Amino acid sequence: MKGNEAIAEAAIREGVDAYFGYPITPQSEVIEYLMSEKPHERTGMVVLQAESELAAINMVYGAAGTGRKVMTSSSSPGISLKMEGISYIAGSELPCVIVNVVRGGPGLGTIQPGQCDYFQATKGGGHGDYRLIVLAPASVQEMADFIETGYDLAFKYRNPVMILSDGIIGQMMEKVELKPQKKRFTPEEIINKYPWATTGKPKSRERNIITSLELIAAKQEAFNQKLIKKYQEIQENEIKYEALNTDDADYILVAYGSVARICMNAMEEARAKGIKVGLIRPITLFPFPTPIISKLADKVKGFMSVEMSAGQMVEDIRLAVNGRKPVEFYGRQGGMIPAPEDIVIALEQKLIGG
Amino acid sequence: MAEITLQDIIKEENLVYSRTKVMTPNELHYCPGCGHGTAHRLIAEVIEEMGIQEQTVGVTPVGCSVLMYNYMDIDMQEAAHGRAPAVATGIKRVMPDKYVFTYQGDGDLAAIGTAETIHSCNRGENICIFFINNGIYGMTGGQMAPTTLEGMASSTSPFGRDVSMMGNPIKMTELVAQLAGTYFVTRHSVHTPRNVRRAKKAIRQAFENQKAGKGVSFVEIVSNCNSGWKMPPVKANEWMEENMFPFYKLGDIKVDGKLVEK
Numbered sequence: 001m002k003g004n005e006a007i008a009e010a011a012i013r014e015g016v017d018a019y020f021g022y023p024i025t026p027q028s029e030v031i032e033y034l035m036s037e038k039p040h041e042r043t044g045m046v047v048l049q050a051e052s053e054l055a056a057i058n059m060v061y062g063a064a065g066t067g068r069k070v071m072t073s074s075s076s077p078g079i080s081l082k083m084e085g086i087s088y089i090a091g092s093e094l095p096c097v098i099v100n101v102v103r104g105g106p107g108l109g110t111i112q113p114g115q116c117d118y119f120q121a122t123k124g125g126g127h128g129d130y131r132l133i134v135l136a137p138a139s140v141q142e143m144a145d146f147i148e149t150g151y152d153l154a155f156k157y158r159n160p161v162m163i164l165s166d167g168i169i170g171q172m173m174e175k176v177e178l179k180p181q182k183k184r185f186t187p188e189e190i191i192n193k194y195p196w197a198t199t200g201k202p203k204s205r206e207r208n209i210i211t212s213l214e215l216i217a218a219k220q221e222a223f224n225q226k227l228i229k230k231y232q233e234i235q236e237n238e239i240k241y242e243a244l245n246t247d248d249a250d251y252i253l254v255a256y257g258s259v260a261r262i263c264m265n266a267m268e269e270a271r272a273k274g275i276k277v278g279l280i281r282p283i284t285l286f287p288f289p290t291p292i293i294s295k296l297a298d299k300v301k302g303f304m305s306v307e308m309s310a311g312q313m314v315e316d317i318r319l320a321v322n323g324r325k326p327v328e329f330y331g332r333q334g335g336m337i338p339a340p341e342d343i344v345i346a347l348e349q350k351l352i353g354g
Numbered sequence: 355m356a357e358i359t360l361q362d363i364i365k366e367e368n369l370v371y372s373r374t375k376v377m378t379p380n381e382l383h384y385c386p387g388c389g390h391g392t393a394h395r396l397i398a399e400v401i402e403e404m405g406i407q408e409q410t411v412g413v414t415p416v417g418c419s420v421l422m423y424n425y426m427d428i429d430m431q432e433a434a435h436g437r438a439p440a441v442a443t444g445i446k447r448v449m450p451d452k453y454v455f456t457y458q459g460d461g462d463l464a465a466i467g468t469a470e471t472i473h474s475c476n477r478g479e480n481i482c483i484f485f486i487n488n489g490i491y492g493m494t495g496g497q498m499a500p501t502t503l504e505g506m507a508s509s510t511s512p513f514g515r516d517v518s519m520m521g522n523p524i525k526m527t528e529l530v531a532q533l534a535g536t537y538f539v540t541r542h543s544v545h546t547p548r549n550v551r552r553a554k555k556a557i558r559q560a561f562e563n564q565k566a567g568k569g570v571s572f573v574e575i576v577s578n579c580n581s582g583w584k585m586p587p588v589k590a591n592e593w594m595e596e597n598m599f600p601f602y603k604l605g606d607i608k609v610d611g612k613l614v615e616k
Contacts, residue, residue, distance in 0.1 A: 018448050046447045050440070051473035058437035058470070062413070062444025065431045070444070088434050187449070198429035198445070200408045200452055209423045211432035 091212030112335020113167030249278030387587025436467025478535025
């Protein structure tokens with residue numbers, strides 16, 4: 001199965017209530033797969049092709065406000081268009097899952113894979129002080145698995161979750177084990193589970209209002225502080241990463257998504273040459289696995305971030321290391337994919353030689 | 355016979371008029387003479403009369419009526435500028451048995467939200483769209499709207515709208531009437547008791563259409579903006595009759611899915 005297809009099938013099986021999207025390469029298979037599967041017959045799931053990414057994300061906002069499991073997907077230029085709506089969703093504390101199958105940029109860029117939307121995904125992206133919970137799958141299996149993880153986190157924190165994939169994972173075919181079909185919640189279950197949702201006001205409660213507007217400065221600040229507290233809680237509880245060969249490592253590669261897979265090969269090549277290399281693969285990009293990198297900074301000789309970008313995640317590694325050890329960067333851009341041997345050469349030249 | 359005091363008269367059974375229960379007791383923030391309060395009340399009255407308060411979710415716009423949710427005692431969502439029809443689409447698609455409406459001004463519906471308006475109408479979403487057109491951006495301080503009349507002064511067309519430079523006023527209501535997904539398209543005003551009654555009938559019809567699953571009902575209310583137009587309320591209403599109505603003609607444009615022949 002392709003990564004894009006796996007995520008679509010996983011969404012149906014998760015019991016997602018609605019998907020709103022707009023085609024863009026390299027993620028159009030998500031909506032194509034959903035349409036061909038007739039999820040309205042399988043589970044009653046709504047799938048709608050909107051007139052734009054703007055409309056799609058605002059449909060997500062509307063449906064998410066009713067306490068439903070709602071999803072959209074796109075690729076980089078389309079995600080930029082969604083940013084307005086994402087900011088409103090974060091500001092209204094609505095749960096949803098947004099998939100970005102990243103391609104090279106800026107602008108229309110290329111349809112080839114990229115990781116150049118890291119800043120946009122992890123630092124907010126739209127206007128205002130907010131954070132997304134960002135999950136970075138490195139396999140087709142994780143594309144499927146992170147749908148469930150994503151909804152668990154989105155509803156636990158009432159916060160939008162972004163699955164930050166890339167064109168490689170989206171287009172790549174791998175074997176995948178899918179979870180059994182979950183039942184969608186009934187309208188009554190939703191009313192009981194999510195008392196904040198706009199499901200129609202019964203006499204028994206006050207009206208529910210979904211809004212991100214607060215004209216009184218002190219109240220807006222109190223809301224901002226509530227968000228800050230929530231993000232801190234997420235940072236304390238939800239960090240996920242994979243650590244490989246870090247016990248005896250002198251040097252640590254840090255990479256996420258498809259590049260982490262390439263770095264596993266690079267690590268083997270380096271070890272075959274006698275260089276003790278370990279790998280940290282952040283699975284959550286926000287919250288970033290700062291504690292483990294900080295801990296390793298006391299015992300290793302240096303770090304190198306490997307990304308399909310001009311150097312974005314490297315800034316978070318430097319913040320974690322805080323000047324204690326060198327933190328280098330090796331990256332390719334424009335849809336070019338780093339090769340394992342080039343990563344080893346960069347490691348030797350930038351960290352070991354230097 | 356004992357003397358009747360005021361306290362004897364103030365009784366529930368003697369009430370001839372009261373606030374609809376679908377409106378909250380909150381004081382409206384609108385300028386004196388503005389049509390928003392009347393339009394809000396008509397929607398609330400229709401919801402009360404149809405007994406659908408528990409089944410209705412409204413979507414508010416960005417503009418003067420952004421705080422409509424302070425006044426309506428129903429569940430509501432506040433949309434980003436122009437996106438209300440997309441938000442309403444999302445709500446209605448996952449709760450098809452609920453009543454969903456948007457309430458939007460001319461900047462919201464006819465400028466920044468044009469695509470969302472056209473496409474929700476074209477898809478025939480089973481929702482009501484209430485469009486308040488006063489030919490100006492009220493909340494931001496009287497700038498030119500897409501519906502500002504030719505020659506009409508605003509803070510961004512201080513010498514009057516020059517259509518050769520600033521483009522023409524847009525008739526969104528006639529435009530959406532052409533789309534297959536709209537079932538009922540009509541234009542009203544709320545500046546006289548007679549017009550209020552007609553507008554209310556249209557709003558009721560819009561909700562009845564939604565009940566029957568007919569697609570988009572689109573009700574435009576041509577309104578005044580005395581603050582933005584810089585006129586006292588009575589003068590603003592006169593100006594509206596003399597200038598707005600000849601261009602934005604009141605009456606039904608599409609009924610039961612068919613264009614009304616003029």
